[in-house]
Amino acid sequence: xxxxxxxxxxxxxxxxxxxxxxxxxxxxxxxxxxxxxxxxxxxxxxxxxxxxxxxxxxxxxxxxxxxxxxxxxxxxxxxxxxxxxxxxxxxxxxxxxxxxxxxxxxxxxxxxxxxxxxxxxxxxxxxxxxxxxxxxxxxxxxxxxxxxxxxxxxxxxxxxxxxxxxxxxxxxxxxxxxxxxxxxxxxxxxxxxxxxxxxxxxxxxxxxxxxxxxxxxxxxxxxxxxxxxxxxxxxxxxxxxxxxxxxxxxxxxxxxxxxxxxxxxxxxxxxxxxxxxxxxxxxxxxxxxxxxxxxxxxxxxxxxxxxxxxxxxxxxxxxxxxxxxxxxxxxxxxxxxxxxxxxxxxxxxx
Amino acid sequence: xxxxxxxxxxxxxxxxxxxxxxxxxxxxxxxxxxxxxxxxxxxxxxxxxxxxxxxxxxxxxxxxxxxxxxxxxxxxxxxxxxxxxxxxxxxxxxxxxxxxxxxxxxxxxxxxxxxxxxxxxxxxxxxxxxxxxxxxxxxxxxxxxxxxxxxxxxxxxxxxxxxxxxxxxxxxxxxxxxxxxxxxxxxxxxxxxxxxxxxxxxxxxxxxxxxxxxxxxxxxxxxxxxxxxxxxxxxxxxxxxxxxxxxxxxxxxxxxxxxxxxxxxxxxxxxxxxxxxxxxxxxxxxxxxxxxxxxxxxxxxxxxxxxxxxxxxxxxxxxxxxxxxxxxxxxxxxxxxxxxxxxxxxxxxx
Numbered sequence: 001x002x003x004x005x006x007x008x009x010x011x012x013x014x015x016x017x018x019x020x021x022x023x024x025x026x027x028x029x030x031x032x033x034x035x036x037x038x039x040x041x042x043x044x045x046x047x048x049x050x051x052x053x054x055x056x057x058x059x060x061x062x063x064x065x066x067x068x069x070x071x072x073x074x075x076x077x078x079x080x081x082x083x084x085x086x087x088x089x090x091x092x093x094x095x096x097x098x099x100x101x102x103x104x105x106x107x108x109x110x111x112x113x114x115x116x117x118x119x120x121x122x123x124x125x126x127x128x129x130x131x132x133x134x135x136x137x138x139x140x141x142x143x144x145x146x147x148x149x150x151x152x153x154x155x156x157x158x159x160x161x162x163x164x165x166x167x168x169x170x171x172x173x174x175x176x177x178x179x180x181x182x183x184x185x186x187x188x189x190x191x192x193x194x195x196x197x198x199x200x201x202x203x204x205x206x207x208x209x210x211x212x213x214x215x216x217x218x219x220x221x222x223x224x225x226x227x228x229x230x231x232x233x234x235x236x237x238x239x240x241x242x243x244x245x246x247x248x249x250x251x252x253x254x255x256x257x258x259x260x261x262x263x264x265x266x267x268x269x270x271x272x273x274x275x276x277x278x279x280x281x282x283x284x285x286x287x288x289x290x291x292x293x294x295x296x297x298x299x300x301x302x303x304x305x306x307x308x309x310x311x312x313x314x315x316x317x318x319x320x321x322x323x324x325x326x327x328x329x330x331x332x333x334x335x336x337x338x339x340x341x342x343x344x345x346x347x348x349x350x
Numbered sequence: 351x352x353x354x355x356x357x358x359x360x361x362x363x364x365x366x367x368x369x370x371x372x373x374x375x376x377x378x379x380x381x382x383x384x385x386x387x388x389x390x391x392x393x394x395x396x397x398x399x400x401x402x403x404x405x406x407x408x409x410x411x412x413x414x415x416x417x418x419x420x421x422x423x424x425x426x427x428x429x430x431x432x433x434x435x436x437x438x439x440x441x442x443x444x445x446x447x448x449x450x451x452x453x454x455x456x457x458x459x460x461x462x463x464x465x466x467x468x469x470x471x472x473x474x475x476x477x478x479x480x481x482x483x484x485x486x487x488x489x490x491x492x493x494x495x496x497x498x499x500x501x502x503x504x505x506x507x508x509x510x511x512x513x514x515x516x517x518x519x520x521x522x523x524x525x526x527x528x529x530x531x532x533x534x535x536x537x538x539x540x541x542x543x544x545x546x547x548x549x550x551x552x553x554x555x556x557x558x559x560x561x562x563x564x565x566x567x568x569x570x571x572x573x574x575x576x577x578x579x580x581x582x583x584x585x586x587x588x589x590x591x592x593x594x595x596x597x598x599x600x601x602x603x604x605x606x607x608x609x610x611x612x613x614x615x616x617x618x619x620x621x622x623x624x625x626x627x628x629x630x631x632x633x634x635x636x637x638x639x640x641x642x643x644x645x646x647x648x649x650x651x652x653x654x655x656x657x658x659x660x661x662x663x664x665x666x667x668x669x670x671x672x673x674x675x676x677x678x679x680x681x682x683x684x685x686x687x688x689x690x691x692x693x694x695x696x697x698x699x700x
Contacts, residue, residue: 081662
């Protein structure tokens with residue numbers, strides 16, 4: 001069943017309203033140290049409804065089994081039952097790990113997501129992909145479990161650094177590429193850095209692209225794979241950066257990944273090169289470049305081989321024929337990847 | 351979706367047939383040290399189909415996060431993808447933990463259960479309840495995830511000790527109590543100790559009771575709760591015994607739990623006392639008694655309070671009005687429990 005989406009300029013009231021419609025015994029909140037700073041006052045004013053606020057350490061580094069175990073323990077200590085609720089207030093780390101904690105506690109309790117980052121709003125909080133990193137592999141352990149509701153607000157975006165806004169915006173670019181030309185032109189024309197407070201309509205449009213695909217294919221066996229656009233190379237960039245001790249933001253990795261995958265799509269499916277050229281300029285201006293040399297190709301390829309989407313050891317990509325024209329389950333060769341990385345380095349002057 | 355049930359006298363052929371109908375890249379097997387002894391030759395003859403056999407330590411003591419983590423690691427080392435399969439060959443520990451491992455690996459791979467104990471056949475392997483023990487609480491962490499198929503054979507029952515057969519038989523008694531008088535009379539009339547090799551028909555009938563309820567209510571929100579009959583007090587006995595360092599078999603705990611819960615049902619819902627008396631004699635003859643004194647009541651009550659079925663701190667029982675007439679969500683008081691335990695001790699001469 002689909003999560004209920006609530007678009008609001010007053011998240012406190014929206015939480016009260018959503019809770020008033022649910023039957024539950026206790027309500028727990030999960031934050032990380034960062035989101036707790038921003039959401040603390042809001043949570044304080046909801047104290048009459050909350051049994052406990054669980055605070056975990058921030059960043060993807062802590063999206064692991066130790067943190068998940070600590071959350072399970074806190075739920076037990078707080079007397080959580082099968083009828084309890086968990087509200088995840090934070091970015092993708094909190095909603096991914098909190099969703100996993102809820103989905104596995106006593107074989108599943110209900111949860112609500114209140115994403116506090118743009119990336120969380122347009123990507124992580126919706127669609128029920130939960131999980132943790134394991135053995136250095138991103139989201140290697142997880143389950144599909146939809147939240148009861150997702151509260152979407154720009155209230156927390158006032159405090160987001162520019163890089164965080166851009167990180168989320170990369171997923172919006174992806175949704176627009178999947179959706180079609182009109183959406184794509186609107187996205188590249190929008191000033192995310194300065195206009196976030198007026199963005200709720202375009203955010204709604206972006207989430208709608210994702211939710212429509214999740215509805216059709218909740219367990220990612222067919223059309224939901226479209227949402228992996230940019231993420232195959234993107235995840236490889238992320239793993240590569242992490243291994244070098246210089247982690248990069250997910251959205252930045254996706255932005256660079258999108259360019260690489262459009263380059264593969266150009267050779268394979270004739271995706272228009274003019275659009276790639278324009279997008280690369282846009283990405284370079286806002287995101288800069290992820291610096292690689294041909295000495296990194298082998299490492300990048302080995303990360304690609306670990307991608308969850310692969311089948312029988314073959315790389316599985318989502319590619320575009322044109323704006324709004326997506327092809328899933330494309331088996332891409334090592335050669336095609338390396339040629340695209342060559343072109344990527346040319347485009348970004350590396 | 352319902353798991354496919356395959357009743358077979360030749361499990362090797364049945365596995366080959368089930369696998370031939372599935373698309374997958376690699377197939378892994380999970381055993382524990384005990385089931386590997388009995389299933390080893392069968393697995394050896396299937397070596398052409400298997401990528402790896404993962405062996406975990408036996409008993410409920412190892413149905414924990416450490417073992418689960420080790421299984422995830424072995425799947426990664428073996429190159430398991432989302433298109434891989436896991437075949438769980440063993441008792442309830444293997445099918446519960448293996449089901450959980452499969453359900454959470456890369457957000458879920460398909461799995462097949464080959465239960466090797468009677469308890470596994472009639473209870474654990476069917477219905478998609480997976481999980482591990484956590485912080486001393488049974489199945490505290492888990493998910494609902496149905497297997498693709500369950501292969502039911504009496505082939506492994508030749509080597510089962512009498513206590514293992516009886517442990518499974520307690521669940522069959524429970525299914526019969528839920529189903530009605532005819533099934534119940536047939537069950538009490540069957541010689542499980544000597545006649546296991548001819549039991550496939552009555553096993554099929556027993557599983558059908560469970561599968562029908564799971565079909566109607568896979569996530570245990572209504573009628574599936576009927577299957578909890580005997581398990582509320584049963585789990586408390588199990589936890590109590592474990593804490594004393596003298597663990598008891600699950601089915602034995604259920605057998606004694608059934609008597610206690612029928613005693614509650616007698617006072618509350620007028621369940622016929624003659625049936626309780628007969629059943630107590632049957633249970634005592636085959637299972638003996640679980641020895642408690644009134645000094646154990648407080649401990650037992652505190653275990654009852656941790657039951658996953660509780661809501662708002664109230665004990666939630668499944669009770670019977672009569673054979674085949676089940677009432678779920680009965681809120682039982684501490685007094686009612688203690689009176690039933692008094693009667694239980696009388697009935698078993700404790």
